Amino acid sequence: EAQVTQNPRYLITVTGKKLTVTCSQNMNHEYMSWYRQDPGLGLRQIYYSMNVEVTDKGDVPEGYKVSRKEKRNFPLILESPSPNQTSLYFCASSLPPHGRDEQFFGPGTRLTVL
Amino acid sequence: AQSVTQPDIHITVSEGASLELRCNYSYGATPYLFWYVQSPGQGLQLLLKYFSGDTLVQGIKGFEAEFKRSQSSFNLRKPSVHWSDAAEYFCAVDLGSQGNLIFGKGTKLSVKP
Numbered sequence: 615e616a617q618v619t620q621n622p623r624y625l626i627t628v629t630g631k632k633l634t635v636t637c638s639q640n641m642n643h644e645y646m647s648w649y650r651q652d653p654g655l656g657l658r659q660i661y662y663s664m665n666v667e668v669t670d671k672g673d674v675p676e677g678y679k680v681s682r683k684e685k686r687n688f689p690l691i692l693e694s695p696s697p698n699q700t701s702l703y704f705c706a707s708s709l710p711p712h713g714r715d716e717q718f719f720g721p722g723t724r725l726t727v728l
Numbered sequence: 729a730q731s732v733t734q735p736d737i738h739i740t741v742s743e744g745a746s747l748e749l750r751c752n753y754s755y756g757a758t759p760y761l762f763w764y765v766q767s768p769g770q771g772l773q774l775l776l777k778y779f780s781g782d783t784l785v786q787g788i789k790g791f792e793a794e795f796k797r798s799q800s801s802f803n804l805r806k807p808s809v810h811w812s813d814a815a816e817y818f819c820a821v822d823l824g825s826q827g828n829l830i831f832g833k834g835t836k837l838s839v840k841p
Contacts, residue, residue: 649829657818662828673828704771716762717774717829719772722771
């Protein structure tokens with residue numbers, strides 16, 4: 615089954631404790647992206663990757679890092695999480711983005727930073 | 729800056745009634761337009777998309793949307809709502825460069841029995 619998986623689905627952590635949220639897709643998509651969803655703000659892009667070893671900032675990259683060492687994986691790293699990073703995070707993937715192709719979303723990771 | 733506006737935060741309709749969810753975008757050219765649905769606790773699922781051609785597009789679950797260039801709108805419609813349609817709906821535009829979907833803030837749909 616074609617899908618985007620994220621782990622963990624739920625995470626409660628404390629300020630400053632480094633964490634990684636994994637994202638994996640099995641559709642051989644070149645493009646992957648991370649969004650955060652906050653009430654009243656919709657979804658906002660954090661980082662995206664056009665292909666292996668090619669990443670770039672989205673609209674809200676502060677406090678986050680990403681890496682793309684393999685085509686299928688695109689982990690999101692919070693080196694020193696803060697309470698304002700409490701949010702619902704979605705990973706997405708698609709064919710190379712020329713705007714036409716649907717982005718497939720993972721199920722989301724709900725992160726709480728205390 | 730490009731933006732997407734969904735003016736209705738929350739809409740309640742009766743089961744069997746018709747539905748229209750509004751979406752307006754701000755962009756010089758015609759962007760690629762999408763409607764996604766998010767059921768409680770779920771990720772986002774694509775309902776339909778518009779790239780070019782016929783301005784009335786059909787999607788899954790009986791939804792359709794009409795692109796109106798003169799009004800910069802892409803409203804979502806359904807003739808008869810089912811209780812299972814209760815969810816949050818997001819309009820999004822893709823400018824086709826970095827693949828960044830710009831989302832509206834969403835409209836939460838509640839369905840009365």
